């Protein structure tokens with residue numbers, strides 16, 4: 358079943374390009390935090406991650422969380438939050454039926470609290486890894502507990518408690534995943550590595566064909582096209598370095614086998630360009 362995907366830019370942080378991939382310049386580049394609005398014909402409006410919001414700045418106003426903003430300065434204006442972008446289009450926060458949380462880094466859950474009626478979908482392994490963490494322990498995981506809704510556990514569905522199914526062959530070398538609504542519209546695949554319990558989503562956009570939202574399994578399209586690992590210093594922050602390498606290689610193989618597929622890392626400059634309306638893609 359086809360869906361409609363709209364990409365939304367919620368702001369950016371700055372990082373040296375050399376950290377993001379081998380061969381990158383020693384130059385600060387913006388890492389935009391892109392979220393996706395998925396219009397599902399049966400299940401309504403869903404989000405893939407929620408990017409930044411002004412809540413990020415409140416959550417990082419005090420030590421030790423303020424170090425987060427010092428290490429990676431964040432630039433996000435109030436009108437860039439998903440809630441405000443939706444308001445400008447006449448979508449109420451209560452219209453969002455579900456949010457797919459790829460992982461719990463703060464630049465992916467910044468807007469979670471803005472959607473009080475949404476069902477929350479994540480991997481149990483990801484949630485268990487951050488659950489209850491505060492202070493330094495949270496900061497080490499790039500996790501800000503203040504961004505989490507108080508009733509998270511009442512609204513969550515743990516995707517990885519479901520049944521693994523074989524993926525369509527066209528998604529090789531990815532072979533198994535979770536068919537979220539059992540209608541073949543959203544296939545969730547394990548991308549553990551960058552963060553514990555990270556996942557990505559295969560979907561078919563009704564206008565643009567096959568898309569793979571691969572979260573932070575790569576930081577740029579250049580990285581998966583060339584199978585270019587991040588700088589060794591940046592690799593230190595990966596939760597499971599071996600798994601990260603394997604998934605980056607898998608993304609690389611996928612991109613070679615399916616040049617038509619839009620493989621979208623959350624922070625990629627090309628995805629950001631696509632979010633600005635063009636949705637054109639280089640393969």
Ligand SMILES: [Zn+2]
Nearest residue numbers: 462551552573
């Ligand atoms: Zn991340």
